[in-house]
Amino acid sequence: MKDSAKNNKSGNIRKMFKSISGRYDLLNTLITFGRDKSWRKYVVKEACLKQGSLILDAGTGTGNILQEALLVYNGIRAFGADFTIEMMLAGKEREERISWCCADALNLPFAGSVFDAVTSGYLIRNVTDISRAFIEQVRTVKPGGRIVCLETSPPPQNLLRPFILLYLKFIIPMLGLIFAGNRNAYRYLTSSTESFKTPEQLSILMRDAGLSDIRIKLFMFGTIAVLSGTRP
Numbered sequence: 001m002k003d004s005a006k007n008n009k010s011g012n013i014r015k016m017f018k019s020i021s022g023r024y025d026l027l028n029t030l031i032t033f034g035r036d037k038s039w040r041k042y043v044v045k046e047a048c049l050k051q052g053s054l055i056l057d058a059g060t061g062t063g064n065i066l067q068e069a070l071l072v073y074n075g076i077r078a079f080g081a082d083f084t085i086e087m088m089l090a091g092k093e094r095e096e097r098i099s100w101c102c103a104d105a106l107n108l109p110f111a112g113s114v115f116d117a118v119t120s121g122y123l124i125r126n127v128t129d130i131s132r133a134f135i136e137q138v139r140t141v142k143p144g145g146r147i148v149c150l151e152t153s154p155p156p157q158n159l160l161r162p163f164i165l166l167y168l169k170f171i172i173p174m175l176g177l178i179f180a181g182n183r184n185a186y187r188y189l190t191s192s193t194e195s196f197k198t199p200e201q202l203s204i205l206m207r208d209a210g211l212s213d214i215r216i217k218l219f220m221f222g223t224i225a226v227l228s229g230t231r232p
Contacts, residue, residue: 009128010083010104010128013126014083014084016182016184016185016188017061017084017086017087018084018086018087019180019182019185020180020182020185021062021084021086021087021089021090022090022180023179023180024061024062024087024090024180025062025064025090026179026180027175027176027179027180027186028064030175030179031172031175032220032224035219035220036064037068038219039150039219039224039226040064040065040068040121040150041068042217042219042226043065043068043119043121043148043150043226044065044068044069044072044119046146046148046215046217046228047069047116047117047119047146047148047228048117048146049069049072049073049076049116049117050073050116051073051074051075051076052075052076052077053073053075053076053077053116053117054076054079054114054115054116054117055069055076055077055078055115055116055117055118055119056079056080056081056108056110056114056115056117056118056119056140056141057078057079057080057081057118057119057120057121058081058105058108058118058119058120058123058133058136058137059081059082059105059120059121059123059126059127060080060081060082060087060088060091060098060100060121061082061084061087061088061091061121061122062087062088062090062091062094063078063080063088063091063092063094063095063098063100064091065119065120065121065150066078066079066080066095066098067091067094067095067098070097070098077099078097078098078099079098079099079101079110079115080098080099080100080101081101081102081103081105081108081109082100082102082103083102083103083104083105085102088100088102105120105123105127105133105136106127106128106129106132106133106136107136108136108137108139108140110140111140112139112140113139113140113141113142113143114140114141114142115140115141115142115145116141116142116145116146117141117145117146117147117148118137118140118141118145118146118147118148119147119148119149119150120133120137120148120150121150121151122150122151123149123151124149124151124202125151125152125192125193125196126192130197130202130205131205131208131209134147134205134206134208134209134211135209135210137209138209138210138211138231141231142231143231143232144230144231144232145230145231146228146229146230146231147206147211147228147229147230147231148226148227148228149202149206149226149227149228150224150225150226151196151199151202151224151225151226151227152192152193152196152223152224152225153193153196153198153199153218153222153223153224153225154193154194154195154196154197154198154223155168155194155221155222155223156221156222156223158222160221164221164223165194168190168193168194169187169190169191172186172189172190173186173187173190176189193223199216199225199227200216202225202227203216203229206229207229210231211229211230211231212229212230212231212232213229213230214227214228214229215227215228215229
């Protein structure tokens with residue numbers, strides 16, 4: 001992808017998330033039938049935190065993954081990085097223990113080998129360079145630290161696929177229009193799911209970025225994936 005195209009995509013995504021920041025969490029809960037919380041719990045479990053751990057959530061949005069981590073581990077230090085200020089402001093109203101940072105996931109403003117875990121939720125689908133995003137996460141995590149990625153996955157080729165596609169293409173954009181006043185944003189979110197890489201393809205990119213012991217866990221009929229790996 002050329003630099004101009006990358007800049008256009010980044011700018012459009014930032015505007016899109018700005019426009020839905022006030023209703024983003026509500027729509028996530030509605031769209032996933034409330035299952036999104038259990039996926040975040042699994043992400044926190046896979047991060048293998050302990051008292052005193054430093055965790056970074058890249059592309060943190062409203063900080064939901066970090067909020068889940070703070071419910072379990074009072075003694076951790078939580079850092080959230082996102083390039084959409086409005087999303088972080090919406091999260092800050094609910095959780096002030098997070099250290100918020102406006103930053104691009106492709107150029108994280110942290111020294112190397114700082115964090116015990118780096119997580120992300122629905123970030124990788126939206127970046128302009130997936131490999132670069134994983135390389136940055138690996139750079140900032142300590143040796144032995146964990147990288148955990150929560151992402152959407154293209155609907156699998158099975159009997160449920162037509163019904164899943166119907167839900168993605170029509171029901172979710174309709175919910176976006178009703179509850180966030182933005183049908184187009186949720187059309188993008190669903191179309192990017194359908195055309196996104198498979199969990200297996202993502203696992204290869206994670207391995208190429210330097211991770212080992214990569215694990216994949218699927219949820220919601222195979223449309224949600226949590227991938228985790230360790231920096232050697």
